[in-house]
Every structure is written in C-alpha cells, then in structure tokens.
Amino acid sequence: MPKKNLWTKLIQPDTDNSNFRTLASSVERASTVTFPDVESLRKRNWRDENQYSYGLYGTPTTKRLERKLAMLEDAEHCILLPSGLAAISFVLLSLLKSGDRVLMPTNAYEPASDLGKHFQECFGIELAFYDPQQLDTVDITGNTRLLWVETPGSVSMEVADLPALCKLAHRHDVLVAVDATWAAGLALPVFKLGADISIQALTKYQSGGSDIMMGSVVTRDKNLHLRLLATHMRFGFGVSPEDCNIILRSLPHYRLRYQAQDVSARKIASWLKAHPAVKQVLHPALPGSPGHTIWQRDFSGAASLFSIIFQPHITQEKIDRCINALNLFRIGFSWGGSCSLVVPYDMKRTRQNWPHKGQLVRFYVGLEEVDDLIEDLDQALSLLQE
Ligand SMILES: Cc1ncc(COP(=O)(O)O)c(C=O)c1O
Incomplete structure (x- = not known):
C-alpha cells in the first residue's frame, strides 16, 4: 500500500470489522471491563497498550484519540490527562523525586512555575529558572533531571532555541519536556528537534469549542512512556470518553x-x-x-x-x-x-x-x-x- 499523508490517515475512519460501517467514532464508556475467564483476568498487563482492564486505564475511544495524537506528533505513545495543567503536573510528578532539580524557563505558563515552586517547598525538589533567550543561563548541575521548555511563552511569546536546549540537556542526560500548546501539534516538530516529551493542552485548538478540558503527554521512547504510565496507573487521572470523542470529531x-x-x-x-x-x-x-x-x-x-x-x-x-x-x-x-x-x-x-x-x-x-x-x-x- 502506498505511504499515505498523515492527514489522510488521520481523517480516514478506523477499520471496522462489524457489519455496521460508519464514519463516526463511537463512544465506549466503562468503569468495569469484563474478562472472558479468570486466566485472562490474571494475565492482564497495564503496560500492554492493546489490553483493556479497567475504565480508568482506557477504552477504545480514549485509545483511538491517543493513537491519533501520537501520530500527529510523529511519535509513538500518548497519555491523556484531565487538563493541560494536569498534563504538566503529571510529567513533573512522574519524573522528579526529592533531591532532584528541575530547570524551568522564566516565560513558563504561570501555574506551571507555581507548581514547580510548590514542589520545591513541599517535596524537596529544587527549582531553578533560566532565560529562554539566553542559553548561558541554563545551569545544568549534577542532580538536574528535567529541563522544561515552553515555546513560545504563551503570554510573553519568546521563542526558545529548542534544538540547542535539547543538545545541552542531553549532553548531561537530562530529559527535555516541551509545553508546545501554542504550536498545537501542527507547527513545531518537537521530536525532530530533539525533545523527549511533548505536552499539549488539548483544551485549546484540538477541542476547538471552548467547552472541553484535556491534556496530552506524547513520547517516542517506550521506556519513558512506561515510566509515565506507571504514574498514570497509580494516580487515577482518568478522562471522559465523551470528551475524547468530541476532540476526535474536531481533530480532522x-x-x-x-x-x-x-x-x-x-x-x-x-x-x-x-x-x-x-x-x-x-x-x-x-x-x-x-x-x-x-x-x-x-x-x-x-x-x-x-x-x-x-x-x-x-x-x-x-x-x-x-x-x-x-x-x-x-x-x-x-x-x-x-x-x-x-x-x-x-x-x-x-x-x-x-x-x-x-x-x-x-x-x-x-x-x-x-x-x-x-x-x-x-x-x-x-x-x-x-
Ligand atoms: C501554554 C499553556 N499550557 C498549558 C495550559 C493549561 O491548559 P488547561 O487550561 O487545559 O489546564 C495553558 C492554559 O492556558 C497554556 O496556555
């Protein structure tokens, strides 16, 4: 089959094996997911993207949206969160522990830097800021684990040199997470430029109706995704399949x-x-x-x-x-x-x-x-x- 344009793939309905063929995506809701037998229940594995075990960990509707969002960003994995801010807090929560250090830009979305300060005060995670316009202010010391980028800053609008920041961070084995909501998964090839994690507030253009709150965390690396997924499994950040379906309707x-x-x-x-x-x-x-x-x-x-x-x-x-x-x-x-x-x-x-x-x-x-x-x-x- 010839290689299709990303948008052609995104717009075509998922293949449906039933005899009810439609272009609309259906809403699969669930708390309980049933298993055909005890053996399948025991063999359930939250790491397996193709399995369903409980509504909180995904239904076909939520996974359909995750697949499409990962595809849009030329990546492999996606986790949905109940808001853009939840996606931000989720990444910080997943990747930082007491004694670690995080670098945030001075132009970060204010609730994100406020959360960084809260983590510093309550959980012993050191927070330092850098100027996204001045690479020499990016001070990566021994226990720095995460470099946060927001490009452009969503109020002051400075564009950061993402490839240079990624090179610098990776030289010290530091992960780079980008709040790329302004680019909306369309205008900035976050992964091609070197980032490890892309954060989107789907609340914005992807939902498009000023009526949905949701966020996404997209990655290419399987191990990094599993690290994030472990937090997701523990904290119970579910999203509504109805809301996912509204975004799926808006996405094309x-x-x-x-x-x-x-x-x-x-x-x-x-x-x-x-x-x-x-x-x-x-x-x-x-x-x-x-x-x-x-x-x-x-x-x-x-x-x-x-x-x-x-x-x-x-x-x-x-x-x-x-x-x-x-x-x-x-x-x-x-x-x-x-x-x-x-x-x-x-x-x-x-x-x-x-x-x-x-x-x-x-x-x-x-x-x-x-x-x-x-x-x-x-x-x-x-x-x-x-
Ligand atoms: C750049 C950026 N990131 C994240 C968020 C948070 O998104 P949400 O409103 O879905 O929590 C916003 C919200 O305005 C934003 O501007």
Whole structure:
C-alpha cells in the first residue's frame, strides 16, 4: 500500500470489522471491563497498550484519540490527562523525586512555575529558572533531571532555541519536556528537534469549542512512556470518553482552523504594530518579536495568540476602559475556540526583570471575519485618545 499523508490517515475512519460501517467514532464508556475467564483476568498487563482492564486505564475511544495524537506528533505513545495543567503536573510528578532539580524557563505558563515552586517547598525538589533567550543561563548541575521548555511563552511569546536546549540537556542526560500548546501539534516538530516529551493542552485548538478540558503527554521512547504510565496507573487521572470523542470529531479540521486563524492574527498583529498606541507587538511570526529568527527556522505556522505592549504613558485605567469597550473580543482565559478573546496581564507581578514599562494585553484571534475584528479594535483603541 502506498505511504499515505498523515492527514489522510488521520481523517480516514478506523477499520471496522462489524457489519455496521460508519464514519463516526463511537463512544465506549466503562468503569468495569469484563474478562472472558479468570486466566485472562490474571494475565492482564497495564503496560500492554492493546489490553483493556479497567475504565480508568482506557477504552477504545480514549485509545483511538491517543493513537491519533501520537501520530500527529510523529511519535509513538500518548497519555491523556484531565487538563493541560494536569498534563504538566503529571510529567513533573512522574519524573522528579526529592533531591532532584528541575530547570524551568522564566516565560513558563504561570501555574506551571507555581507548581514547580510548590514542589520545591513541599517535596524537596529544587527549582531553578533560566532565560529562554539566553542559553548561558541554563545551569545544568549534577542532580538536574528535567529541563522544561515552553515555546513560545504563551503570554510573553519568546521563542526558545529548542534544538540547542535539547543538545545541552542531553549532553548531561537530562530529559527535555516541551509545553508546545501554542504550536498545537501542527507547527513545531518537537521530536525532530530533539525533545523527549511533548505536552499539549488539548483544551485549546484540538477541542476547538471552548467547552472541553484535556491534556496530552506524547513520547517516542517506550521506556519513558512506561515510566509515565506507571504514574498514570497509580494516580487515577482518568478522562471522559465523551470528551475524547468530541476532540476526535474536531481533530480532522483543526489544522484548517489553525491555518485560517494564523492568517487573520498576522493581519491584526501587523495592523496593531502600526497603531500609535502600541509600543511593540509580541508575535513570533513578526520581525522584531523575541526569537523571531528561531521561529522562522523551526516553525511552519503560528497560533493566533499574541500579545502587545502599549506605549508606557498609557495608564492601566485607560487600557481597562479600552478592553471593556471591545464587543467581539471577549474577556477570558484560555484560547483555541471560535470566539476571539482578550486578557490584560500584570507582567511586573509575575516576571522578575520584566523589561517593558507599558502594559501587556494578550489577544486570541478566533474565526470571526478579520475586518470586523479590526473595526472592533479600532473603535476601542480610539478611546485611548480621550
Ligand atoms: C501554554 C499553556 N499550557 C498549558 C495550559 C493549561 O491548559 P488547561 O487550561 O487545559 O489546564 C495553558 C492554559 O492556558 C497554556 O496556555
């Protein structure tokens, strides 16, 4: 059989041997899974991806989604978790023990670095930060076990040099885990560039409806997967097959959404760049954004999530009024759905040595008509002149 394109394979329904043939994926729910005899029950093995033993450890629906997500990232294994943040905590929990050290970037998703601090305070796991823009700040000492990467940072948008970070970490036998949610399993070949673990918040583009929480942890290496799976087996992080099926329904067309929204977001980001109220646009695909040349080298597309820095003289009160005046961009966290979103961030609170004086506002561009979104921004930004 000729080798098929990844998307052709992903879109084709799974082969079905029954005489009910459909293109839809069915929802297999379970707590109890029954065994044909006692011998099969005794022979059950949680390490075997083809076996079913209990609802918590997977049903055909959850495994179907796991297979497709691993395939999308050109990897072998996938574990589903109840949210993106659960996927992050799950990796830290699986790979670190008391006395170990983890390196996190200063631009990590705030709840991830907060969790690192919690692990340090409560479980004796040392946490150190590095600047993702400066490789010489990556200080790998003897007991460092894990290098965390988020590229780009989902608020401050710096793109990290993933191949260089992986080379450096692997020289010291340190594992590299990447929160690659912005690239959504589409725009960054995480494993080809050297990473060991890819983390996705499926809550975003993969689910696409602003109504599902889920995360994934994808790996190539079987032993690493089994290490993670052992934690999964012990902690009981199950996901709903109904939710998996909703993501399976969305998966065949999420690439098209991602690409269309990328086009709209770049148009809006360029429009904002020329606006007198805006000091800087932090969008990895735009020249001048931190790590833009690395984005050009490593990425094949961009999420429709970016930030802007206002001119320093514009007060927070004025910016708040401007955000409140937006009609199409709704105020709220997360991203990946159809509707455009906006959130102001207080970077001085969360980031030491944050270099900008102006306020940061993050935009997520949805599927609305791009000119309507620009018109909405235009009327709201005009309030800054009053
Ligand atoms: C980069 C990144 N990783 C992880 C998460 C967590 O995902 P979830 O909201 O599914 O917990 C988020 C959420 O916004 C995120 O932006």
